[in-house]
Amino acid sequence: MATRLTHLALPCRDLDATIAWYEDHTAMRTFHRRVDVDGEVAWLAEEGSEFGLVVVQSFEARDLGEPQTILSPFAHLGFDVDGPAEVEAMAERGRAEGCLHWEAEQLPPPIGYLCALTDPDGNVVEFSFGQSQEAFGS
Incomplete structure (x- = not known):
């Protein structure tokens, strides 16, 4: 059986805010x-x-x-960016928006250069350079 x-x-908790965050911070x-x-x-x-990412807002969660938060403190989504400058820019943006979770840092292969922000629910979202799909054998 093949799986993908x-x-x-x-x-x-807020579908509109979550959609806006991901559309603003990612492609x-x-x-x-x-x-x-x-x-x-x-x-x-x-x-x-x-x-894809499926985001679900229950009416109960909205009302509460x-x-x-599901992905925290280490569990995270990972996005590849085109260069170290983009990692730096994302870290600076996270700092300015009050959602920087991990400062930008260089880690050993296959990890690369990365930082992480948190989405409106506190889920950790990593932005890295040098950690593309090649690290996973694709």
């Missing part, structure tokens, strides 16, 4: 959105990617207003 990882689903764009009986869901992906 297609998506990661995360709960969120991901919303390609599907709907309202169900229990809440709202949006699917985001980068153009041409076979992997509490962060829906």
Whole structure:
């Protein structure tokens, strides 16, 4: 049996804020959105990617207003960027926005140069250079 990882689903407390954060900080764009009986869901992906992020806001979570943190303190989403300057820029942006989680630093191969921010729910999102799919054998 062949399997392929297609998506990661995360709960969120504010779907609009979560969509805006990922569309503003990454190349991901919303390609599907709907309202169900229990809440709202949006699917985001980068153009041409076979992997997506599904964010789900239950009406209960929205009404409680509490962060829906799943990926923390180390669990995280990882995004590859084009160079060290982009890692630095993302770290500076995170610092300015109050969402910097890990300062930019160089780590040994295959990790590379990275920093991490937190999304509106406190999930850790890494931005790295030198850690592309080659590290995973693709």
